[in-house]
Amino acid sequence: MxxxxxxxxxxxxxxxxxxxxxxxxxxxxxxxxxHHLEQDALAQLREYRFPVTVKVKHPWCVPDRLNSRFxxxxxxxxxxSIAGQSLDWERGLSxxxxxxxxxxxxxxxxxxxxxxxxxxxxxxxxxxxxxxxALRSLKVLDISHTRIEDAGISEFKRRRPDCLVCDSQxxxxxxxxxxxxxxxxxxxxxxxxxAKFLTQARRGPDAFGYVPxxxxxxxxxxxxxxxxxxxxxxxxxxxxxxxxxxxxxx
Numbered sequence: 001m002x003x004x005x006x007x008x009x010x011x012x013x014x015x016x017x018x019x020x021x022x023x024x025x026x027x028x029x030x031x032x033x034x035h036h037l038e039q040d041a042l043a044q045l046r047e048y049r050f051p052v053t054v055k056v057k058h059p060w061c062v063p064d065r066l067n068s069r070f071x072x073x074x075x076x077x078x079x080x081s082i083a084g085q086s087l088d089w090e091r092g093l094s095x096x097x098x099x100x101x102x103x104x105x106x107x108x109x110x111x112x113x114x115x116x117x118x119x120x121x122x123x124x125x126x127x128x129x130x131x132x133x134a135l136r137s138l139k140v141l142d143i144s145h146t147r148i149e150d151a152g153i154s155e156f157k158r159r160r161p162d163c164l165v166c167d168s169q170x171x172x173x174x175x176x177x178x179x180x181x182x183x184x185x186x187x188x189x190x191x192x193x194x195a196k197f198l199t200q201a202r203r204g205p206d207a208f209g210y211v212p213x214x215x216x217x218x219x220x221x222x223x224x225x226x227x228x229x230x231x232x233x234x235x236x237x238x239x240x241x242x243x244x245x246x247x248x249x250x
Contacts, residue, residue, distance in 0.1 A: 041110040100119065106131055126147075129152045139162070140163065164246050172215070174215065176229050
């Protein structure tokens with residue numbers, strides 16, 4: 001009788017371990033497949049004559065060493081910009097973001113973790129609104145100076161109220177990180193650097209002489225001091241002359 005109970009317990013434990021192993025293997029397989037999809041999409045985008053800038057991030061539960069060991073397959077594109085350099089020296093190509101149009105927008109659906117997308121000055125139109133709405137993880141979208149009309153912009157905002165939209169003039173983004181640092185434009189530093197970064201961003205080449213919009217958004221991992229940091233950045237922006245300030249999730 002005791003042997004039968006022991007055998008039953010071991011069998012149940014084995015089945016549980018097998019189920020856990022199957023889930024783990026399936027998750028890794030999904031991560032690898034998704035990584036290949038993203039890399040293929042990036043390769044296709046880079047074949048066209050426009051600049052592509054990306055930022056990637058891997059899940060917090062995956063250590064850096066493990067991610068590196070598996071050739072960064074756990075990394076996902078979280079920031080994509082059709083912007084950057086104007087000349088590809090290696091291929092001898094002059095790059096222009098205006099080469100990006102509606103036909104290429106479906107490629108963006110492969111980036112399942114995409115949070116910020118900059119398509120300003122591209123040739124997308126109202127035909128791409130449905131594709132952009134379908135990017136469910138998207139939190140910030142810059143479509144200023146595109147061919148999307150006011151009706152298309154209003155439709156996107158109605159269907160995606162959770163996404164900040166820059167639609168009329170260049171936007172500047174303040175990104176609050178979980179380690180209590182802040183990124184504004186290409187600069188990253190401590191919270192006390194916010195005023196200096198904001199002033200520099202207004203004078204940058206993307207300001208085009210306007211008083212730009214400021215978008216403030218925070219990492220999901222930022223819990224401690226979140227509200228205080230947002231208040232301080234907002235006040236620094238007001239002191240620097242910003243008038244249109246939007247905050248994600250508030």
